[in-house]
Amino acid sequence: MISVEAVKERLNAGDFKGALKRAKLIPDSVKRLIALSLVMREFPREEVLSEMLETVESVSGTAERAVAYSIIGRAFYILEREKGGSFYFDKAVSLAKTIPTPMLRGEVLAGIARNLVLADRYTDAYLLFSEAVDEIQRSRGLSSKALETLLRVARLIEKSADEIPNEKALAFYRLARDIYDSLFFKLQAKHLSDKIALIEDVLKHGRTVVTELIEKGDVERAIEVMRFLPLEDRAVEMLHLSYWLFLHERPYLARKVFNDALDLILVGKFQPRDGEIFSIALKMLKIGRLEEPLVLAGVIRDIALSSELLGEVALAYFRKDPVKARSIAEGIRDESVKRKVLNALEGDGDVGHEQGLPLTGGGEGDRALPEDG
CATH class of the missing domain: 1.25.40.10 (Tetratricopeptide repeat domain)
Incomplete structure (x- = not known):
């Protein structure tokens, strides 16, 4: 069975046609869309976007489709088609907010925020990450699963901050640090506090x-x-x-x-x-x-x-x-x-x-x- 890793192999070899062909053969719609997004990142072409738009319609499940729409939005931004990108990001957020469970709603919003970061929409991403954290914290006292989800989101926020090439990264680092601190992950919180101080020193x-x-x-x-x-x-x-x-x-x-x-x-x-x-x-x-x-x-x-x-x-x-x-x-x-x-x-x-x-x-x-x- 064709996998995402098989697509990565062809991309590493610079083989656009081989990568696209393998991506199209992946049976699972979500994995196929992820594979196509990797091809789009390396080879920004309308042909790939067309395949992605066709694939997204076969994605089932509200949460999965909401994140899938944000992947499409990011693809439009890669092609410098901001109007289409904004449309699909708005569609993703609207759909995510219909999810009844706060924890799942927050996790999906965080996934969309991650794609906003990759589309260089840092301010919108930060606001959505903050909203995602608020949603998950509503479930914090209900289960250990909510705490695990919050930790995953904190790591996603930190990873996003590492990829932001300007001072806007500081807000993301502070948000991740505050989550680690609230979860009593003191070493992680201190690591981010030290990083924030160093960045502020560089900016000054x-x-x-x-x-x-x-x-x-x-x-x-x-x-x-x-x-x-x-x-x-x-x-x-x-x-x-x-x-x-x-x-x-x-x-x-x-x-x-x-x-x-x-x-x-x-x-x-x-x-x-x-x-x-x-x-x-x-x-x-x-x-x-x-x-x-x-x-x-x-x-x-x-x-x-x-x-x-x-x-x-x-x-x-x-x-x-x-x-x-x-x-x-x-x-x-x-x-x-x-x-x-x-x-x-x-x-x-x-x-x-x-x-x-x-x-x-x-x-x-x-x-x-x-x-x-």
């Missing part, structure tokens, strides 16, 4: 807090709170973190953080300061990284700095790959730097950035410095 003092975490080697918390920095600062701190990870021999994570930072720079409507990128690139060169500084040279707008960095990269590449070194040198836009690097590569000077070859300026050691730090 900015990059300084993240830099200190990186320097102390507290990588997990640094990654966790970077999302609360402005995009420009976040990108630079991610590059700093990438360097730290390479330095401490964690190349897989270092490359991932580097690529995420680069994506942020390339798609964001901002430009980090050239001098900061230049400085980080040189640090990476000093620990033997070559590809990353080469990529960063293409991000730097200042021709002089970009040319100097490319020159350093070409010289560093020489012993490993002379052909590539020359190719890099040929791409240097500052003609003066290009001539000096090519001369060095051809044997007219010491080759290697570690020798301190002056790439810019007229005199020995007259190296260009970043104008903006």
Whole structure:
């Protein structure tokens, strides 16, 4: 029997047709809809939405259909069709509120709120989560099952907060903390209180807090709170973190953080300061990284700095790959730097950035410095 996991396997392989085909073969309507939503997330296409709309009509049960409608609403938002998304989210909430049992009603509202978070409707999600908690607490004295449901909702709220990329996450963390506290889960409540305090510190003092975490080697918390920095600062701190990870021999994570930072720079409507990128690139060169500084040279707008960095990269590449070194040198836009690097590569000077070859300026050691730090 085809399962959701089988669909995930095809998605991991980048196989849209295979994933969609397997999703459509799942007999259970709810599981089929979940599988289709995974396909939609990876391959946002009208074709997938059509399958989801067809599937939702076969979902039985008020609670199940209410959550299913919210999954459809989220799919519309993925396709940037907000009107359709709002329609299905409203339909989901209206249906959920017809459920007679407060505990089940609250649990379903929480499921809808979760999908609102995934649709980036954070304020609406918070209000619905709060309403869900109130509903479940009505049943709190009736059974241990109500307490278990409340705990599951608290964890769902916390998980949602972890995925919100701005200060709105704080309200979600506080709500989850208060639930843990009311249930006497003191360790969980304290963990969230500490996280809230750290986020507030980052929002107040900015990059300084993240830099200190990186320097102390507290990588997990640094990654966790970077999302609360402005995009420009976040990108630079991610590059700093990438360097730290390479330095401490964690190349897989270092490359991932580097690529995420680069994506942020390339798609964001901002430009980090050239001098900061230049400085980080040189640090990476000093620990033997070559590809990353080469990529960063293409991000730097200042021709002089970009040319100097490319020159350093070409010289560093020489012993490993002379052909590539020359190719890099040929791409240097500052003609003066290009001539000096090519001369060095051809044997007219010491080759290697570690020798301190002056790439810019007229005199020995007259190296260009970043104008903006």
